[in-house]
Amino acid sequence: MTGSAYEYVVLRCVPRAHREEFLNVGVVLHSQDADLLGAAWHLDADRLRALDPSVDPADLETALRFVDAVCAGDTDAGGEAARGARSHRFGYLKAPRSTVLRPGPVHGGITDDPRACLARLLDVYVR
Numbered sequence: 001m002t003g004s005a006y007e008y009v010v011l012r013c014v015p016r017a018h019r020e021e022f023l024n025v026g027v028v029l030h031s032q033d034a035d036l037l038g039a040a041w042h043l044d045a046d047r048l049r050a051l052d053p054s055v056d057p058a059d060l061e062t063a064l065r066f067v068d069a070v071c072a073g074d075t076d077a078g079g080e081a082a083r084g085a086r087s088h089r090f091g092y093l094k095a096p097r098s099t100v101l102r103p104g105p106v107h108g109g110i111t112d113d114p115r116a117c118l119a120r121l122l123d124v125y126v127r
Contacts, residue, residue, distance in 0.1 A: 003110040004033035006117060009094045009103040010125045013060055015052035023051050026064055027121045030090035031114040037071045037086040040122040063101040067093060
Protein backbone atom coordinates (compact mmCIF):
# COMPACT_ATOMS: atom_id res chain seq x y z
CA MET A 1 0.00 0.00 0.00
CA THR A 2 1.32 3.42 -0.89
CA GLY A 3 0.20 6.78 0.36
CA SER A 4 -0.97 8.03 3.71
CA ALA A 5 -4.20 7.05 5.42
CA TYR A 6 -6.37 9.95 6.49
CA GLU A 7 -9.74 10.69 8.01
CA TYR A 8 -11.78 13.84 7.76
CA VAL A 9 -14.97 15.57 8.81
CA VAL A 10 -16.90 18.24 6.97
CA LEU A 11 -17.77 21.20 9.21
CA ARG A 12 -21.38 22.35 8.97
CA CYS A 13 -23.13 25.52 9.97
CA VAL A 14 -26.41 24.37 11.56
CA PRO A 15 -28.23 27.51 12.70
CA ARG A 16 -31.58 25.86 13.49
CA ALA A 17 -31.12 22.17 14.22
CA HIS A 18 -34.85 21.48 14.37
CA ARG A 19 -35.09 22.29 10.65
CA GLU A 20 -32.26 19.85 9.81
CA GLU A 21 -30.74 22.37 7.40
CA PHE A 22 -27.03 23.07 7.19
CA LEU A 23 -24.35 24.67 5.06
CA ASN A 24 -20.95 23.02 4.65
CA VAL A 25 -18.29 25.58 5.60
CA GLY A 26 -15.06 23.65 6.15
CA VAL A 27 -13.10 20.42 6.37
CA VAL A 28 -10.77 19.04 9.04
CA LEU A 29 -8.32 16.36 7.89
CA HIS A 30 -6.14 14.17 10.09
CA SER A 31 -3.39 11.90 8.80
CA GLN A 32 -1.37 10.15 11.47
CA ASP A 33 0.89 8.69 8.75
CA ALA A 34 1.74 12.18 7.46
CA ASP A 35 1.74 13.81 10.93
CA LEU A 36 -0.90 16.30 9.79
CA LEU A 37 -3.97 17.87 11.35
CA GLY A 38 -5.31 20.68 9.20
CA ALA A 39 -8.44 22.65 8.50
CA ALA A 40 -9.61 24.56 5.47
CA TRP A 41 -12.77 26.62 5.32
CA HIS A 42 -14.69 29.05 3.17
CA LEU A 43 -17.59 31.27 4.18
CA ASP A 44 -20.06 32.39 1.55
CA ALA A 45 -22.02 35.14 3.32
CA ASP A 46 -24.79 35.14 0.69
CA ARG A 47 -25.41 31.40 1.05
CA LEU A 48 -25.26 31.76 4.81
CA ARG A 49 -27.87 34.56 4.79
CA ALA A 50 -30.08 32.46 2.50
CA LEU A 51 -29.96 29.64 5.04
CA ASP A 52 -30.63 31.87 8.03
CA PRO A 53 -30.44 35.68 7.98
CA SER A 54 -29.87 35.78 11.75
CA VAL A 55 -26.48 34.01 11.58
CA ASP A 56 -23.59 36.43 11.98
CA PRO A 57 -20.76 35.44 9.61
CA ALA A 58 -18.25 37.05 12.00
CA ASP A 59 -19.33 34.73 14.82
CA LEU A 60 -19.01 31.72 12.55
CA GLU A 61 -15.57 32.90 11.42
CA THR A 62 -14.51 33.14 15.08
CA ALA A 63 -15.57 29.51 15.58
CA LEU A 64 -13.64 28.45 12.47
CA ARG A 65 -10.52 30.28 13.64
CA PHE A 66 -10.82 28.34 16.90
CA VAL A 67 -10.74 25.13 14.81
CA ASP A 68 -7.58 26.44 13.09
CA ALA A 69 -6.00 27.05 16.52
CA VAL A 70 -6.85 23.55 17.73
CA CYS A 71 -5.34 22.05 14.57
CA ALA A 72 -2.19 24.13 15.04
CA GLY A 73 -1.88 23.26 18.73
CA ASP A 74 -2.14 26.96 19.61
CA THR A 75 -3.23 26.87 23.25
CA ASP A 76 -3.46 30.67 23.43
CA ALA A 77 -6.35 30.66 20.93
CA GLY A 78 -7.55 27.05 21.21
CA GLY A 79 -7.34 26.58 24.97
CA GLU A 80 -7.32 23.08 26.44
CA ALA A 81 -8.69 21.64 23.19
CA ALA A 82 -5.39 22.53 21.49
CA ARG A 83 -3.29 20.47 23.93
CA GLY A 84 -2.05 16.98 23.27
CA ALA A 85 -1.33 14.85 20.25
CA ARG A 86 -2.88 15.56 16.85
CA SER A 87 -5.07 12.47 17.16
CA HIS A 88 -6.45 13.74 20.47
CA ARG A 89 -7.17 17.17 18.98
CA PHE A 90 -8.89 15.58 15.97
CA GLY A 91 -10.98 13.57 18.42
CA TYR A 92 -12.11 16.83 20.01
CA LEU A 93 -12.95 18.41 16.65
CA LYS A 94 -14.89 15.41 15.31
CA ALA A 95 -16.99 14.97 18.46
CA PRO A 96 -20.69 15.82 18.06
CA ARG A 97 -21.75 19.08 19.69
CA SER A 98 -24.78 21.28 20.10
CA THR A 99 -23.43 24.47 18.57
CA VAL A 100 -23.97 26.26 15.28
CA LEU A 101 -20.68 24.79 13.96
CA ARG A 102 -20.87 20.99 13.92
CA PRO A 103 -18.81 18.17 12.42
CA GLY A 104 -20.42 15.72 10.03
CA PRO A 105 -19.63 12.01 9.98
CA VAL A 106 -16.03 10.80 9.83
CA HIS A 107 -14.82 9.57 6.44
CA GLY A 108 -11.42 8.25 5.37
CA GLY A 109 -9.15 7.35 2.52
CA ILE A 110 -5.59 7.06 1.24
CA THR A 111 -3.65 9.85 -0.45
CA ASP A 112 -0.12 10.62 -1.59
CA ASP A 113 -0.53 14.29 -0.65
CA PRO A 114 -2.70 15.01 2.42
CA ARG A 115 -2.47 18.81 2.06
CA ALA A 116 -3.63 18.67 -1.56
CA CYS A 117 -6.36 16.26 -0.48
CA LEU A 118 -7.58 18.79 2.10
CA ALA A 119 -7.80 21.47 -0.60
CA ARG A 120 -9.65 19.07 -2.92
CA LEU A 121 -12.12 18.11 -0.19
CA LEU A 122 -12.81 21.81 0.46
CA ASP A 123 -13.58 22.30 -3.23
CA VAL A 124 -15.80 19.21 -3.40
CA TYR A 125 -17.83 19.73 -0.21
CA VAL A 126 -17.77 23.48 0.47
CA ARG A 127 -17.16 25.68 -2.58
